[in-house]
Amino acid sequence: MLWEVEICPTANEIDREGLRIAQEARALGAATIRNVRSARSFLLQGPSLTDADVRRAAATLLVDPVAETFSVTQISKSARPSTEGPQLNVLFKPGVTDNVAFSTKKALLDLKFSIEAVATVRRYWFEASASPVELERLSKRVLANDAIERVVVGPLAMEGIGAGSEYKFERRTVAIRSMNDDELMSLSKHGQLYLSLAEMRTIQQHWVENQHDPSDIELETVAQTWSEHCSHKTLKGRIRYRDERGERLFENLLKETVFGATVEIRRQLGADDWCVSVFKDNAGVVTFDEKQHVCFKVETHNHPSAIEPYGGANTGIGGVIRDPLGTGLGARPILNTDVFCFASPETPVESLPPGVLHPKLVMKGVVSGVRDYGNRMGIPTVNGAVFFDERYLGNPLVYCGTAAMIPVDKVEKQVEVGDLIVAVGGRTGRDGIHGATFSSAELTEESETVSGGAVQIGNAVVEKMVADVVLQARDLGLYHAITDCGAGGFSSAVGEMGEEIGAVVWLEKCPLKYAGLSYTEIWISEAQERMVLAVPPDNWEQFHFLCAAEGVEASVIGQFGNEGRLKLTYEGETVGDVAMSFLHEGRPQVVREAVYTPVADAPLMGQSPTTGQVNYDSVLRQILGSLNVCSKEWIIRQYDHEVQSGSVIKPLVGLACDGPSDAAVVRPDLTSNRGVVVSNGMNPYYGDFDPYWMAAAAIDEAVRNCVAVGADPRRIAILDNFCWGNTERPETLGSLVRAALGCRDVAIAFGTPFISGKDSLNNEFSYVDSTSGEKRTVTIPSSLLISAIGQVADVRHCVTMDLKQAGNHLYLVGETRDEMGGSHYALVNQLKGGRVPRVDLQLAPRIFHAMHEVISTGLVRSTHDLSEGGLATSAAEMAFAGGLGVDLDLTECAKLAGLSDPALVLFSESPTRFLVEVEPASVPNFEAAFEGLPLAKVGVVTHSNRVHATLNGQPVLGSACSELKAAWSRPLAWD
Secondary structure, eight states: OEEEEEEEEOTTSOOHHHHHHHHHHHHTTOTTOOOEEEEEEEEEEOTTOOHHHHHHHIIIIIOOTTTEEEEEEEOOSSOOOOSSSOEEEEEEOTTSOOHHHHHHHHHHHHTTOOOSEEEEEEEEEEOTTOOHHHHHHHIIIIIOOTTTEEEEESSOOOSSOOOOOOOOOOOOBOOOTTOOHHHHHHHHHHTTOOOOHHHHHHHHHHHHHTTSOOBHHHHHHHHHHHSHHHHOTTTTSEEEEEETTEEEEESOHHHHTHHHHHHHHHHHHGGGOOEEEOSSSSSEEEEOSSSEEEEEEEEEOHHHHHHSHHHHHHHHHHHHHHHHHTSTTOOEEEEEEEEEEEOOTTOOGGGOOTTOOOHHHHHHHHHHHHHHHHHHHTOOEEEEEEEEOGGGSSSOEEEEEEEEEEETTSSOOOOOTTOEEEEEESOBOSTTTTHHHHTTSOEETTHHHHSGGGOOOOOHHHHHHHHHHHHHHHHTTOOSEEEEOOTTTHHHHHHHHTTTTOEEEEGGGSOBSSSOOOHHHHHHOOOSSEEEEEEOGGGHHHHHHHHHHTTOOEEEEEEEOSTTEEEEEETTEEEEEEEHHHHHHOSOOOEEEEEOOOOOOEEEETOOOSTTSSOHHHHHHHHHTSTTTSOOHHHHTTSOOSTTSOEEEOSEETTTTOEEOSOEEEOSSTTOOOEEEEEEEOOHHHHTTOHHHHHHHHHHHHHHHHHHHTOOGGGOEEEEEEEOSOTTSHHHHHHHHHHHHHHHHHHHHHTOOEEEEEEEOOOEEEEEOTTTOOEEEEEOOOEEEEEEEEEESOGGGOOOSSOOOTTOEEEEESOOOSOOTTOHHHHHTTOEEEOOOOOOTTHHHHHHHHHHHHHHTTOOSEEEEOOTTHHHHHHHHHHHHHTOEEEEEOHHHHHHHTOOOHHHHHHOOOSSOEEEEEOGGGHHHHHHHTTTSOEEEEEEEESSOEEEEEETTEEEEEEEHHHHHHHHHSTTOOO
16 A cells, blocks of 8 residues: 655744745746745555554654644545645656665664555645746756656656566677677667777677677676776877977876876885875875875766766765775775866856756755765865856866775785675665766766766765775775775676676676666666675675674675686576676777867956056955855855864864865874875866966965965875866867876976876767757866875964964065966956966975975964965955954065066966965064075054055055955855
């Protein structure tokens, strides 16, 4: 029998969900939708459930009797017509993970209720006068996401909760040997393999030589393994590159640039090398202390987040948490980071291309997804950033990172012949199928429909249980190796672990969420919260007992060792048999063409007029209120950055704990004062001028932020995350090569080794213009995120960016130059051209080391790096964060820089610069530390609560901190 428990707010409670939907309707311009009433429902199914049982379940578990009321209805196929206005019900589509229903069913079973299935429903009632057209628009834009949800109009009429029908086994083959090129490419696209013609021809020839056609699972296995997402075939591939300096052939771009820099730095370090494991495991590992190493990984989850923002971001953070957990023999997560890129949340709804979710909806969903997963895992989110650009409209970027600690003797792992293949954690469903190949393809207006199954739904509680039990088993020495089950599902996890020795997998042994999955769906599903381990047979019983005791499911699904072949069986019949050598080495090595044509420096077109005619206070408020600079407190406050009790410097600092911190500092061991520092650097606007200097600036900013809080520049490691457009275009690939060259040169100059990284290509969105009928493609700006992980010997020496005391001196460290290309001054004034900021590779390391010296010896009270908005923006942020004011005299700075235009002194974004607060007694030693380096005294801290500045005796700024802070706080101060 099927019952519904409908739950509504009590009469004296506010229907907040109804109010939210009404507000969203008004934002959509829906004039006929004014009042909305909402409810949430549980559907309970069980053969012997009675009305009394359901009411008892509701009262015991489902309803808050203080704030909610409920009603119980038996549902049948013939529903009673509604006596109210239009009623819309939102349910998950069949096969989509419903975590609330999952947890509810488990709890009800624990309470001895006879439950077969549970589902959740969101219900909305509207006025009778509501327009059907506006209701349909509201359904698509606000109420439901078509990738994972369905809308049922009117009272529910159904016989039961579908949980999947039984699967009838049938081995399928693909007649690839007889296909021509057009048919091969049709198979690649419509089969969601997303492989090139050369790759499809190689696969075809392989099976021609084997004298039979591949099974569907064999073809899928190759596609997953060869996907851009899993194999990084562009960055690791052969590229012929041409720029103004000539032509060069890269045999392996990554090896010769990013990884090559690390090799060179480690060679220079010699016996002092502090890298432990780089570019060979799920996360990079460096030394920390005598007991533990620290590892770090940052991933992207862009395409799924474009289709289903909550689920995409939710599983993005869940997946990257599993990376350190699958590094070595397992690492304990200590912090999360996140960086997001969106189009403006003020984008007009009517301007959205078909198939695109509104940026505000995407933003709220992404933030909620990351928030819920990290908070429920008990991992603090301590660092991040948000960037806005209209080019992210159809393809938002979601970067998620995790740092973790691993014992020094648990870094190495080795699968042995005979080890059991053990799946631990969540069950397998249809979520995430084709996720790896989907992430390697361009998005289109049809992606939501065609690739909706590529979106996974995460369950943080299950992953927390998995993490706890895995670390226990690690310390007991119960397994030889572990990896996460991420992109490509079992196909990638088992394929990678068994690459050297082979494996046999018994697919019918994999625990399923519901019936009906084919053997291929089981193999490539990216259902979340799963780890794969290599467990010696003698340890299986103890391992299984440990998992069962913690409520974690563990199943033997195969065995490692099959003479270098991957053999897949289902109910005793072989459905796949592929040589590991073909999977991992068979992909054709094509030479891609890349070209880069430099953009010549040009005057800043429309540059502001002469001194005295520009209202620099107004410009400063515009910059502070621009989306890329403004306060991100609305996001930050949703994250728990205190859990685990190790957070020393948090995302918000200052008198009211609302100033923008430069970097985060965490103590991973509460018995020690040694700290981990995490920061990031990114500026997509610079890439429009030159990707080389964009990469340089990103590294400089990430390192600069670390150094600003006290990190030792000699112990900072970095990670790269390239998000680019379609690199099949030579000019797009050329810009990627250009950025990679910048990464190499700057990393070597700074002595900051890359220890891990990830790329995400084909970040484009194509649609057909409804007016012209023409195909239009929106490409993201070339976006390189650099994440840095540093260390401090004693967290008590760390400093924050908020001003501390009136009377202290302010110094500008670093060179200020006429570098306004891509600056926020140019953006808010809609100026074109200018010179992109350039990093001085000889000077920057010297400045970083001097800054570390003065911070570690206690000569600095506060410091803030100069980045977006330059000196004026940093001074304003330091002032209102500290509840103080500043009186700036820019004359010495302008003279040192050879500049006369106040705009350049105030708003230049030249890199490697810091604004530093120093007590009068510390001035002599502070100035001595910067002998021979660019240093200018620029002012004093005051009690005025104003930002005042003069140049050559003439006032150029004079704003109240309250006005500046209001401008900075307002744009994203959402409810």
